[in-house]
Amino acid sequence: MRAVTIRDGEIVIAEHPDPVPGHGEVLVRVAAAGVNGADLLQVRGGYPAPAGSPPDIPGLEIAGEVVAVGPEALRFALGDRVMAVVGGGGQAELCVVHERQAMPVPAALDAVAAGGFPEAFATAHDALMTQGALSMGERVLISGAAGGVGTAAVQLAAAAGAHVTASVRHPELHDAVTGLGAAVVLDPRDTPEAGPFDVLLELVGAPNLEEHLRAMRRGGRVVVIGVGAGFKTELNLLAVMGGMLTLRGSTLRARPLEEKAAIARALEREVLPLVERGVLRVPVAASYPLADAAAAYARFAAGAKLGKIVITPGA
């Protein structure tokens, strides 16, 4: 099979042996695979693949068709459309995934959009709902709302009955984020005045965090899952105590099978029904055939986009 391959910090397309599904695994012919920040870090050498994943093939999410099932894999049949978060190796013509990590693709989702769904929605749902315990009626600030996780988070929070303030750096994307359900869309420099917030989803990192913390309501929850703009911040512990604040960090890629499987079940139960009803969608800024993977990474790194960048090995 052919796959996006990291060679000396560069993106090339190379041949690899076809993967073989083991116990409980399915082999997926990948129609589409999203690009994520962790892939970019991995290409640049700063974020090695987790144990058990191909060290040189990036790609944390896939959608495609089941073309082989391993022993004791019972959830899917040949030809089923599936999508999944994987530990790596997704940006390839073929990928194996444990059946407990895979989800059925709703009919409402085309193959390209499905390739951009798993990581973004799993990350956003886990961060907002499981880590942040967001409830209906609460106010949430989504810092860095225009990207893949951000656009998923805005839609999920609005669908759950929360009041969404979205912080978006590029003014030309403000209207589109409003269209996803944000009640208020602001420049990052203006966000504190829009508070106080019960939940902050921080996708940008350190630069505005101190200011964002001052905009939290008593008992507020801060979930940090992106630090692209910086990771060192000064923390005022007295303010954290006085505000009864909770700050937690989270990543998806390194989670063990049981946690990724639990997240997949939560998405099947809580999120896929809303995808099926058309309430939630996957904004795809651009898609690229496998041969143009380097262009996909360049577009991802350039930013100023709404939603996902997707590579389509099946195109």
Place this chain on the structure above:
Amino acid sequence: MRAVTIRDGEIVIAEHPDPVPGHGEVLVRVAAAGVNGADLLQVRGGYPAPAGSPPDIPGLEIAGEVVAVGPEALRFALGDRVMAVVGGGGQAELCVVHERQAMPVPAALDAVAAGGFPEAFATAHDALMTQGALSMGERVLISGAAGGVGTAAVQLAAAAGAHVTASVRHPELHDAVTGLGAAVVLDPRDTPEAGPFDVLLELVGAPNLEEHLRAMRRGGRVVVIGVGAGFKTELNLLAVMGGMLTLRGSTLRARPLEEKAAIARALEREVLPLVERGVLRVPVAASYPLADAAAAYARFAAGAKLGKIVITPGA
């Protein structure tokens, strides 16, 4: 009644009108009232009393006898021994408290020890169990383990089946903290090697926090409830993300009635039975009659003590 009174940043004993119990409140003749860090901050002018509490009488915890009951106060009768966390005004001959905040004093606890119980055990139990979700079998680091909250926390964590590492600055107190149930007692500079920890209870503040964070296990919970040694720290968000860490801050004094009442119920259910059985005790470093309150504060500020400093208006 006479009460410890803050006048121009000094401790004096002054006359005040007797308080009158309102709806749902009881009037307590105070036998003993602990001294806490928040009192010291309040005397120094940095931490005004919460709304509804006397602005000039410190004291966050009391034990004594019910001498009057307000309208619709049904939980206690005249003569009952009670103890409670209060918002302020505890270091006085008389104090009113809402009956939902009050707990019965177990027979195993004498009046002086009871006066040092509520704040320390409520704070430690809420921080370890409610905020930190400490489970049996887990490893906990208690940073600053020799004080009132620290000695309560060591005993509670050990009683709950956790493995307790206690960080204590004064070597002469190490044996006593071992006697409270700590498996390991260390100098603060040595704590990271004793990890990794599932829960960190930080009672000292910023100075060692960065180092303590590096000693946390994946998914660890950090609860900050004391910052006496400093409140500004640098936080590495990437480490928080990679470690799936949760950091939360908490204070007890400013909580509303319903939260203080919920904490009192939790103590009645989970902690008082162990006090009654003699499993948990209240180490009292020293007690002082009301007239010597200034000496009690000086002793508290000097540190290097095991457990509580208690003022005894009823002595």
